[in-house]
Amino acid sequence: MADTSHASSVQKAPFIALAKPFSPEDEVALREALKRCSPSTFEAAIQFRKTGNPEHLPAVVIGVVERYVEPELRVKLKDAADDLRMIEDLGIDSLTMMEIVILVEDVLQMTINNEELRNLRTVGDVKAFIDCKVRGLPPPKPTKFLPIEHIASVMPIQPPFLFINEASVSSLGASGKYKISGQEFFLQGHFKDNPVMPASIMLEALGQLAVLYLLEGLVPEPGKAVSPNMIFFTGCEGVRAHRICKPGDILSLSIKPKRQKMPLATFEGMIRVGQEKAVIAEEITLTFGFVDAVVAPVENQATEGAQLSASSINPPLHAAVISS
Amino acid sequence: MPRAFITGLGFITSIGNDSTVVEQSLRNLKHGFELYPAFDKPDIPCKVMGTVKGFFTDSADQEDWTYPKGYAFKRELMRTMAPHGLYAHCALTQAITDAKLTDLDVSNLNTGLYTSSGGSPMLTNYHHGRVEALGVMRCSPFGIVASIVGTLNFNLVAAFKIQGSSCGFSSACASSAHALGFAYDEITLGRQKRMFVVGAEDGNKDAILPFAGMRTLSLQTDPNIASRPFDGARDGFVGTGGATVLVIESEDEVIRRGVTPYCEVLGWGQASDGYNVAISHPEGAGLQVAMKHALHASKINPDQVDYINAHATSTLIGDISEVKAIKAVFPQASTKPWVSSTKALTGHGLSLAGAMESAFSALAIKKGFTPGSAHISKVDQACEGINILQKTEPVAPRIVMKNASGFGGANVSVIFKQV
Numbered sequence: 001m002a003d004t005s006h007a008s009s010v011q012k013a014p015f016i017a018l019a020k021p022f023s024p025e026d027e028v029a030l031r032e033a034l035k036r037c038s039p040s041t042f043e044a045a046i047q048f049r050k051t052g053n054p055e056h057l058p059a060v061v062i063g064v065v066e067r068y069v070e071p072e073l074r075v076k077l078k079d080a081a082d083d084l085r086m087i088e089d090l091g092i093d094s095l096t097m098m099e100i101v102i103l104v105e106d107v108l109q110m111t112i113n114n115e116e117l118r119n120l121r122t123v124g125d126v127k128a129f130i131d132c133k134v135r136g137l138p139p140p141k142p143t144k145f146l147p148i149e150h151i152a153s154v155m156p157i158q159p160p161f162l163f164i165n166e167a168s169v170s171s172l173g174a175s176g177k178y179k180i181s182g183q184e185f186f187l188q189g190h191f192k193d194n195p196v197m198p199a200s201i202m203l204e205a206l207g208q209l210a211v212l213y214l215l216e217g218l219v220p221e222p223g224k225a226v227s228p229n230m231i232f233f234t235g236c237e238g239v240r241a242h243r244i245c246k247p248g249d250i251l252s253l254s255i256k257p258k259r260q261k262m263p264l265a266t267f268e269g270m271i272r273v274g275q276e277k278a279v280i281a282e283e284i285t286l287t288f289g290f291v292d293a294v295v296a297p298v299e300n301q302a303t304e305g306a307q308l309s310a311s312s313i314n315p316p317l318h319a320a321v322i323s324s
Numbered sequence: 325m326p327r328a329f330i331t332g333l334g335f336i337t338s339i340g341n342d343s344t345v346v347e348q349s350l351r352n353l354k355h356g357f358e359l360y361p362a363f364d365k366p367d368i369p370c371k372v373m374g375t376v377k378g379f380f381t382d383s384a385d386q387e388d389w390t391y392p393k394g395y396a397f398k399r400e401l402m403r404t405m406a407p408h409g410l411y412a413h414c415a416l417t418q419a420i421t422d423a424k425l426t427d428l429d430v431s432n433l434n435t436g437l438y439t440s441s442g443g444s445p446m447l448t449n450y451h452h453g454r455v456e457a458l459g460v461m462r463c464s465p466f467g468i469v470a471s472i473v474g475t476l477n478f479n480l481v482a483a484f485k486i487q488g489s490s491c492g493f494s495s496a497c498a499s500s501a502h503a504l505g506f507a508y509d510e511i512t513l514g515r516q517k518r519m520f521v522v523g524a525e526d527g528n529k530d531a532i533l534p535f536a537g538m539r540t541l542s543l544q545t546d547p548n549i550a551s552r553p554f555d556g557a558r559d560g561f562v563g564t565g566g567a568t569v570l571v572i573e574s575e576d577e578v579i580r581r582g583v584t585p586y587c588e589v590l591g592w593g594q595a596s597d598g599y600n601v602a603i604s605h606p607e608g609a610g611l612q613v614a615m616k617h618a619l620h621a622s623k624i625n626p627d628q629v630d631y632i633n634a635h636a637t638s639t640l641i642g643d644i645s646e647v648k649a650i651k652a653v654f655p656q657a658s659t660k661p662w663v664s665s666t667k668a669l670t671g672h673g674l675s676l677a678g679a680m681e682s683a684f685s686a687l688a689i690k691k692g693f694t695p696g697s698a699h700i701s702k703v704d705q706a707c708e709g710i711n712i713l714q715k716t717e718p719v720a721p722r723i724v725m726k727n728a729s730g731f732g733g734a735n736v737s738v739i740f741k742q743v
Contacts, residue, residue: 036387096400098465108461294575 001261011299018290022049033106045107054134058127062271064103065123068096069217082124083168083175083254090123115202119143119166128172141171155208158226160185164253169217173256176209192252197245202279205284207233207254208268208279214265214288214321218257223293225260229288234264238282249273263287328511329578330686331741332423333417334465338374338527338564338670341392342418345690350684351716353698354454356670357547357562360464362529370541372550373532374671382528384450384548386470388639401483404466406444408524408676409479411567416480416520420570423613424583425518434517438507440499440675441523445530447471460684476524488516494675497635498594498730499523501678504590504738509517509634519572523679529567529725531674535563538602540639550693551672553636553643554697554707561637564671568680586686589721590624590739594619597733604642608649610735611635611727615653617726618737626654629661629695629739631713633685635729636665637672646727647707661714661725662696678728684739685724689742692720693702 002028028047034042041063048056066077069090076089081226086092092100099118101112110133111208120126121143128140155162167176180197187195212225245251255269265286337340338356339349348354360373362382369445379394395414402410420430429435436457449466469478477492489510491658493503500523507519525531535541542560544550551562578585597605604611619626632650636643643665651657666684667673673680688694696716703712722742730736 068399076695095465099403102462102464111461 012021022046024043027304029109034063037067041067048108052134054131055161057130057134058105060252061104061130062123064100064107065092065126066088067103067237068092068100072255077123081252081254082122082127082173083252084123085121086123087121088124089156091157100126101206108134110134121145124172128170132239137270138293141217141219143168146212146216151212152230154229157211158209161204162208162272163201164208164212166210167212169213171219173254174209174213174217175252175254176212177253178205178253180185180249180251195247197241197249197251199279202241202245202251202271203236203239203281203284205251205253206271206279207284209253210265210269210284210286211314213255213267217273218260218265220293221291224290225293227291229287230291233264233289234287235285236281238280241278242280242281243269243273243276243278245273245278251278262296263289326512326514327575328508328572328589329575330570330587330589331505331573331578331581331585332419332421332569333586333683334418334420334422335566335680335683336376336411336415337566337673338378340375341378341414343422343687344449345682347687347693348613349367349669350666350688350695351488351693351718352364352450353669353716355547355551355698356564357550357671359547360529366595368533368536369543370533370536370546370560372547372562372600374527374551374562374673375491376527376564376566378512379407379410379438381410381436381526382446386415399421399543404469404474404475405479405654406447407526408441408565409470409476410566411565412439412476412522412524412569413482413483413524414523415567415569416484417524419454419520419571420521423571423573424581426445426570429518429581429700431485431487432493433487435486435519436507437480437484437486437520437522438489438491438503438510439480439495439504439524441473441496441525441681441693442496442531442675443473443475443524444471445495446526446528449530453522454624460490476522476726479520480520480638486520489519490637496730496732496738497637497674498728498734498736499674499678500568500680501592501674501682501726501728501736501738502525502594502734504572504589504679504682505594505736507572507739508589508592514519516731517574517577520611521570521679522567522574522674524567524661524674525565525674525676527563527673527676531614532563533577534543535561537688547582549701551638551697552701553634553638553668553702554647554712555557555638555700556702556704558638558640558643558704561639561667562671564673564676566673566680568676570679570683570686585743586690587724587740588743590741591618591621592736592738593619593621594736599733602731604645604729605733606641606645606648607652608645608647608735610733611646611649611737612652614737615649615725615727618739619653622739622741624723624739625733627656628692629654629725630661631664632684632727633681633689633695633725634663634665635677636697637667638665642729646729647710650710657710659711661711662694662717663710663711663723664695666695666697668669668698668700676736676741678726678736681728682726682740685721685740686725689720689724692698693718694721709743
């Protein structure tokens with residue numbers, strides 16, 4: 001089993017061959033195209049166009065996104081977390097998304113089609129997508145947003161020991177949120193008259209997010225699926241707690257795969273509360289195993305899908321007729 | 325019969341960007357013409373334009389645009405606008421304030437918006453140029469909604485959350501008079517309680533210069549005499565752009581809100597020449613019928629009309645057609661009504677003209693003056709027999725007729741009455 005992580009295979013890909021040398025006319029056009037972006041965006045773009053080195057891409061992409069975000073929301077992009085959502089967090093609608101794409105296409109000299117566009121929901125998605133595109137790789141699996149019902153239905157861990165309220169998972173990693181409600185049973189004793197989220201539980205929450213990634217984000221071997229009953233903790237390294245977390249705090253959890261070699265998967269993890277760092281784990285390692293995937297008959301799936309969408313469309317239509 | 329009243333006005337015009345300045349310009353016969361820098365080329369024969377001041381919109385990139393203090397536009401709002409969309413947005417903001425309308429008065433099922441503009445040739449050219457040069461997938465997703473005829477209603481309806489009737493009118497220089505007429509119908513038929521009537525044009529090089537190809541623009545290089553309707557030496561019209569908005573409301577709404585209208589819209593009429601695609605009928609046949617229809621609909625006699633704000637654009641043929649039509653409809657034309665063309669001051673606003681000049685008429689009725697026809701040194705012999713008012717009189721006309729004629733021989737006449 002070669003490594004299954006998209007991220008690690010990406011780093012081994014060579015720079016793309018530049019189509020043609022970067023001319024002074026190109027530079028003039030590039031400067032014009034990026035005239036409303038920060039100087040660092042232009043610098044990154046010019047470096048990319050001259051060298052083809054994808055290291056410059058994140059700065060270009062963030063710079064282009066920033067240019068289309070309302071000034072008061074731009075601060076969110078300062079230490080741009082990859083889970084920042086384009087629509088919900090940055091107020092970018094589908095038309096603005098198209099403006100961003102057109103400028104990126106122009107600046108990076110690439111073509112992006114509409115289907116590809118639909119899956120780009122977070123800043124991380126956009127960065128990863130552009131990165132793959134430039135390297136000539138297939139685009140990463142789109143980010144899936146998982147509500148608590150979905151999380152509880154797939155996870156081997158269940159309440160009251162499940163510490164993820166919502167999550168989004170892609171092949172590049174996972175992020176999630178957990179609100180410390182104050183009702184957690186262990187807070188009665190940790191500490192006396194002073195409820196503080198135990199650091200061990202926060203590490204557990206990161207571990208749980210890594211489990212969710214293995215179940216929902218990992219691209220398994222063909223015909224195989226990760227078994228929820230074969231995932232266990234093996235070790236962690238470099239764990240540091242930076243902030244006391246109390247009831248009312250919303251933990252923003254994120255994990256990224258670092259290495260995967262059957263049966264081990266190693267992640268880096270971080271918890272933030274707002275913009276503040278709470279916990280860092282340099283490495284969390286889990287063991288996991290594959291079982292044969294249950295193959296659903298394709299035809300049935302399609303029919304079921306059609307019925308589902310029909311039934312989900314009908315009620316609003318009906319409602320609209322009544323209300324008018 | 326239900327009645328309709330004008331309760332608010334907004335102006336972005338070559339002679340002023342609010343009603344106070346516009347009134348002063350009309351009273352003092354101060355024109356809005358300049359030598360237009362974009363015409364300053366040897367191969368461009370016309371030189372003068374009725375320019376909109378305080379804005380910069382001569383760029384296909386909306387983020388380059390500037391506008392007067394007091395207005396605020398987010399990028400998101402401007403990115404789908406043509407220059408005349410920006411002007412109209414400002415004028416509509418003024419009209420809403422002027423009519424003392426709340427947000428709720430503006431956005432409801434009983435308030436609609438009719439527009440007229442010729443679209444944005446500048447943005448059409450720009451976006452088509454990009455399609456050719458870069459391929460269609462590198463084009464702005466907003467190229468269409470910012471440039472085609474209709475851009476004005478798309479933008480205003482969305483920006484002001486209009487929920488009632490909306491559409492655009494396209495009958496060239498009669499467009500916004502048509503919009504006003506049908507807005508009146510919308511109210512008197514009880515379909516809407518309130519209508520915004522918007523006329524607007526880019527009035528820039530791309531919008532105006534093609535008329536030079538028709539040989540209809542004045543080639544005068546002196547801004548002080550370039551536009552002179554009814555004058556013997558007139559040699560064509562001077563183009564202009566900008567925007568004007570009128571708020572038309574039902575009697576019930578006027579009473580409910582306790583506002584004092586500018587005037588009442590009494591009625592309107594229209595008729596077509598059925599004659600030529602671009603030349604008006606030599607006897608003004610369609611315009612005669614339009615005026616008669618308007619008088620009939622308004623239940624008034626010709627002798628009750630105090631003032632006609634003429635369509636007269638300062639072209640050789642058009643002005644004479646209108647004079648003949650007026651003489652045919654008004655038996656005492658040599659003494660009454662007063663006739664003037666305010667295009668001598670503003671220039672010809674094309675789709676904007678009908679709304680702009682109707683708003684001038686409403687302003688004149690309320691503020692107590694009758695605007696004169698400027699820049700006449702000697703009345704054309706062919707224009708004799710009507711009472712052309714050459715200086716503004718400090719007298720409020722009680723009943724005003726506004727004429728508008730467009731390509732294809734479309735003619736509209738609207739009548740306003742002092743309240």
